[in-house]
Amino acid sequence: MLAHYKLRGDRPILLASAGAVGGGPMRAITAQLLRLGHEAQVVIVCGRNERLRRELARITESQASRFRILGFTDEMPSLMRVATLFIGKPGGLTASECLAAGLPMVIVAPIPGQEERNSDHLLEQGVALRCNQVTTMAWKIDRLLADPERLEQMRRNAQRMGRPDSARVIVETLLHEEAAPVALDPDTQELIAEAARGFGGPVMVYDAATDELLGTISEGQLAVLSAVLERESPDDNDFYIDGPTIELLRDRGADADLLALLEQAIEERGEVEIRWEREE
Structure with a gap:
């Protein structure tokens, strides 16, 4: 190295x-x-x-x-x-x-x-x-x-x-410890499955004008953007971002990493149209 x-x-x-x-x-x-x-x-x-x-x-x-x-x-x-x-x-x-x-x-x-x-x-x-x-x-x-x-x-x-050996310890514990199997009712299984769907791959965020990759966000962060900002249709994957937009997101509880990415995106021009795409 x-x-x-x-x-x-x-x-x-x-x-x-x-x-x-x-x-x-x-x-x-x-x-x-x-x-x-x-x-x-x-x-x-x-x-x-x-x-x-x-x-x-x-x-x-x-x-x-x-x-x-x-x-x-x-x-x-x-x-x-x-x-x-x-x-x-x-x-x-x-x-x-x-x-x-x-x-x-x-x-x-x-x-x-x-x-x-x-x-x-x-x-x-x-x-x-x-x-x-x-x-x-x-x-x-x-x-x-x-x-x-x-x-x-x-x-x-x-x-x-x-x-440093935590992963090995967890696996060995699961394999060798005698424990009663966990039985989950169907409603609980569906709740877990729904939560797991929120942990998909990263969502890529681009400058819509230049196609430059600005960074990645999580599905949860995308959900915050979609909930706070207006979308013209369910298929719309663009958001207009400027200073007041970021302050609105901050007031609505957007996390620090999302805000930092957006602040960097508008640093040069003061505003930006971003486009998001899910990673294949």
Whole structure:
């Protein structure tokens, strides 16, 4: 992995992730990482947000020798194993993957609810530091990198909490534990089936004018868009998005990832017509 991305093993490696859709304050994070005093190498994963990837590649061009700007990748487990620090949101899967890799975290912009609680737990266990203001990130990371004993302790704490064999344990438990079979009545079975249908593949979101892929959303997020915004017909797969539209969605409880994707979509022109398609 080090050779593949031309990374050096004798320098810290910071792994920053904008998630699968390329949301969050990654531009501000990148600006901070450009200001680091340490000669750290930085890998930034932009997900499916090609516009963000191109923009960050341009922003970091002056320090291109130590920045690697990636789009969507399925190599996150390998990147986590070689990284020194992870920078991003403390979602359940992300936090679990970091802990399994023994990777300390720099937490940024946790959403209210489960991410806030995850953040509290990770801080209490000594595996993370948190940047409530992105503008403090360079200072906090430089301070941590200057304290190798603290960084090593955070790594050991992450290893202690991690469960890299959790999938195997679950399967073995299901196969070998003697437990009474679960019997579900037809109504309950239908409820479960209906809920499962909401966990289909990602929904692709495009700029209707340019056909540029803006990112992906879930069926649940699409349902929020459809419920809040007007559709001309059941077959309509376009939505007009501008600032007031995003505020309306925010007021109606749209989640942070959906709002971040839409905010990035209108960043350049102030408005956009988006088109959605289900992935085949």
